[in-house]
Amino acid sequence: MRGPRRLPAEQDPVRPKDSGPVTITVDGESLSGLQGQSIAGVLMGNGRQSWRRSPRTGRPRGVFCGIGVCFDCLLTVNDIPDVRACQRRAGEGDVITTQEASDV
Amino acid sequence: MSEKACQVLIIGGGPAGMSAARAALAGGAQVVLLEAGDALGGQFWRHLPESRKGGEEQVLHHKWRHFNTVQRELRDDPGCEVVLGAHVWAIERPDGGQAPAVHVMVGPPDGADREPRTYLPQSIIFATGGQERTLPFPGWDLPGVYTAGAAQALAKGERVAVGQRVLVAGAGPFLLPVVTSLIRTGATVIGVAEASGWKRLAKGWLSRPWELAATRSKAGELGGYLREMVHHRVPYRAGTTVIAAHGEESVESVTLARLDADWKPVPGTQRRVEVDAVCVSHGFVPRTELALTVGCTVDAHGFVVVDDQQRTSVENVFCAGELTGIGGVDLALAEGEIAGATAAGTQPRASVVKARNVFRAFAERLQTAHGIRPGWQTWPEPGTTLCRCEDVTVGEVREVAAATQARGLRSLKLTTRAGLGPCQGRTCGRNTEEILSSCGLLDPGRTARRPIAIPVRLGELAATTSSQREETP
Structure with missing residues (x-):
């Protein structure tokens, strides 16, 4: 297996509390994560590494800085564009559109 | 839009800001602590959200018990207002010694209808930390x-x-x-x-x-x-x-x-x-955009210059933590305590002043x-991306610099578009500055200068001005 992965709770030395699932829709596909995760966390927990393209050369982009500085991870959340996926917590039923799906 | 006077306003809820808040409270000041995220702790004490709180979170942390103690103290102190989700987007400094106006949007990151607030503090402590380079x-x-x-x-x-x-x-x-x-x-x-x-x-x-x-x-x-x-x-x-x-x-x-x-x-x-x-x-660079908007003097490396009491060149404005030099958590905690105590009009403890000096020496070792x-400038090829936002390559920037013999960082930014994307040069700024200065750029600017510190939606700005108009009699 390759790429990002969320550590299953039963293997986790941090012993996180079970917060229950959160389900979001990303470009029409249903993805589940845990309550309290960021949208980037849900995407990466599902193995997704990129969801945007750079403007001129169309190179793939995902999380780079993870702390809200680089704006590489932008996506659209419930029709609001340019939201940093690493900064925004996933809300139950959030509808996400990535730039990869739209004709930009 | 609400306007609120306060005694000590602290921007940034990481180790330096928390330490500053605690010391200012101990000095008898009334404190407002603004944090952009939805929890205190900053990057150093980044942790799971309350809903997933870990039973053994200390396995990923240092000084975790100290964090919990200070967090509890700040929460329980009636003199302290912690505002989470507080995104400071501009600071105005009126002439004539009036209190600066700190404009904040409170709500989710990159939200569309956040609550605008303005704070009018007697003193400001910047504890906005650093970011990686x-x-x-x-x-x-x-x-x-x-x-x-x-x-x-x-x-x-x-x-x-x-x-x-x-x-x-x-x-x-x-x-x-x-x-x-x-x-x-x-x-x-x-x-x-x-x-x-x-x-x-x-x-x-x-x-x-x-x-x-x-x-x-x-x-x-x-x-x-x-x-x-x-x-x-x-x-x-x-x-x-x-x-x-x-x-x-x-x-x-x-x-x-x-x-x-x-x-x-x-x-x-x-x-x-x-x-x-x-x-x-x-390495790390300081997140100085807010300190720069109020006019704080920075040194040749872009760090905010402070005196022994963490005072900047601007009256009643203090800086603590990575903004003044990259030194890690111990230095940030000491500087925060000194800034907080001084802003509250009290004397910092002698032991913490000593600790600050010791850890400053540690920071110098780090740099050495x-x-x-x-030599890093030999790593990229001409086609290597320099500015990730605008897809500008290292080669393009070097060519433009050579062809135009432009001397100003601003004009080079406008010609190449490096640093003009959504991140506003936060990621590529220092690298661009160094490449340009090695091309003979004689007029280096600071890419961290941004009058609007973070992207704000026009709709939110319009809402702010219309509510201001409503308040006008």
């Missing part, structure tokens, strides 16, 4: 190449490992806790590549050893990380770095090379290593041992 190399913009801080944030705040077979590269002791976090999040770390060679590391860390005795807690912390690396057989290579990342849609391998003292790759030392993620951090060397 990642130097460009071919393939550094491939998915799977992360800053080391991203790996840390995803491990601590999400329990997500950025990859399964990970290389950590760059410079400085910060690489070590990242290794520990990755291992404890289920990743295999195949090695650490430190750009500085053993000779320089020894010069920085082994000279005047008696001074290090005062920083025992730091040595203990670093020792713990090293033990973990030995236990997991993670090789540590000094004088080595990643000079290229390869892959189509994501990183599949990297090229490592030995570096000379100037960080130029030594010919014939390259080798390819398979990875599915690489975490890179070459790990500071970025100019």
Whole structure:
């Protein structure tokens, strides 16, 4: 297996509390994560590494800085564009559109 | 829009800001602490959200008990208002000694209808911290190449490992806790590549050893990380770095090379290593945009200049933590305490002033041992991305600089578009400045100057002005 992965709770030395699932829709596909995760966390927990393209050369982009500085991870959340996926917590039923799906 | 006067306003809820709040409260001041995230702790104490709170969160942290104590104190003190989700977007300084107006949007990050607020503080303490500086190399913009801080944030705040077979590269002791976090999040770390060679590391860390005795807690912390690396057989290579990342849609391998003292790759030392993620951090830069908007003087390296009481060049404005120099948590805690006490009109404890001085010396060692060397400019190829937002290459910037003989950073930014994208040059700013200055740019500017500190939606700005108009009689 390759790429990002969320550590299953039963293997986790941090012993996180079970917060229950959160389900979001990303470009029409249903993805589940845990309550309290960021949208980037849900995407990466599902193995997704990129969801945007750079403007001129169309190179793939995902999380780079993870702390809200680089704006590489932008996506659209419930029709609001340019939201940093690493900064925004996933809300139950959030509808996400990535730039990869739209004709930009 | 609400306007609120307050005595001490602290911007940034990491170690420095929390420490400042605590000291200002102890000095009898009324305090407002603004934090952009939805929890205190900053990047250093980044942790799981309340709903997933870990039973053993200390396994990823240092001074975790101290964090919990201070957090509880601030929450329970009626003199302290902690505002989470507080995004400061502008600070106005009226002439004539009036209090500055700090404009804030309160709500979710990048939200569309957040609550506008304005604070009118007697004193401001900036504790906005630092961010990583990642130097460009071919393939550094491939998915799977992360800053080391991203790996840390995803491990601590999400329990997500950025990859399964990970290389950590760059410079400085910060690489070590990242290794520990990755291992404890289920990743295999195949090695650490430190750009500085053993000779320089020894010069920085082994000279005047008696001074290090005062920083025992730091040595203990670093020792713990090293033990973990030995236990997991993670090789540590000094004088080595990643000079290229390869892959189509994501990183599949990297090229490592030995570096000379100037960080130029030594010919014939390259080798390819398979990875599915690489975490890179070459150092840290201060997040100075707010301090710059009020006119604080910065030094040649972009750090805010402060006196012994953490006062900046602007009256009643203080800075603490990474803004004044990269020194880590101990220095941030000490500087925060001094700034908080002074802002409240009291004398800081003598012991904390001493601690601050000790850890400043530690910060100097950090710079001696790990500071970025100019040879990095040989890593990128002409086609290597410099500005990730606007897809501007290193070659384009060099060509434009040569062709136009432009001297101003601003005009070069406008011609090349480097630094004009959504991140506003936060990621590429320093790298662009250094490349341009090596092209003979005689008029270096500071890419961190931004009158609007963070992107704000026009709709939110319009709402702010219309509500102001309503308030006008």
